[in-house]
Amino acid sequence: MTKLSRWRCFSWAQIIAGLCYSGSALADQALSSSQAPYLASSPSPLPAPASPPPLSFDDPRFAGNTSEPYSRYGKFFGNGEVVEHRSWDYNNDGSSVVCGDCTLKDSRIRSNEGFRCIGSSGVGGINLDGVYIETKGLPGDHADGLQCYDPGKTNTITVRNTTFKTYNNTNATAGFFYADGLGGSVSFENVLFWGGPYGLRMHPDGMNVTVSLKDVYFVGPFLYGAFLINNAGGGTMTIIKWENVRSATIVNDQLVPGKLIPDPRTHR
DSSP states (O other): OOOOOTTOOOOHHHHHHHTSSTTOGGGOOTTBOOSGGGOOOOSSOOOOOSSOOOOSTTOGGGTTOEEOOOOTTOEEOOTTEEEESEEEESOOSSOSEEESSEEEESOEEEESSOEEEOOOOSSOOEEEESOEEEEOOOTTOOOOSEEEOOTTOEEEEEEEEEEEEEOSSTTOSEEEEEOSSOEEEEEEEEEEEEEEEEEEEEOOTTSEEEEEEEEEEEEEEEEEEEEEEOOTTSSEEEEEEEEEEEEEEEETTEEEEEEEOOOGGGOO
């Protein structure tokens, strides 16, 4: 049986092209790194955050969550909908959740494909708070934790206290992948990117995009690098905040922040 997905908008050719923008994005290390030369020295690792993002699907904060029933093409949230204390734990033929204006709180996703964001209709954008997303793709999937796709549209995305766990295989691009002509702004605070080809990957592709990172942690291994943020495809990608962004490890089920990752704007 042929696997269908209403929201799968990438061919392998497009994915490969995405790795080869102007002079090869993989070779563009000005705004991409998890490599040692880009890690600033730090006297010692900091203590774990007082309220770290969830570190597993079985985090105690999800104990009372309601399980969402299987849906072949995922759950479509209505404009302005607020969804709390939910669990998705199955593979399907598309992303587990799709929305342009919604709030997802204290919820978890473990699936072959995670959250798909589309353009906003002007009803608040997308807000994630206290969410754990783990994606492990099947052949042919686009197994990103969160993928934004809606050419020519815009959105405002706020992510707090959230973990994106992704695996190092060819069925994924990043824990959080923002590209293909969606404009707007993205804000991360107290967010963990754990594994993947990249943890975070962002390109404007002809639009204007801003991104803010505060208290953001990258836990490897990464196939290519912790992050890739550049102007691939034209338009502008502007980092407006880079505060306490660090490599990190997980030790005894605790997040242990490591060395600072310098603001890539200073390493061009």
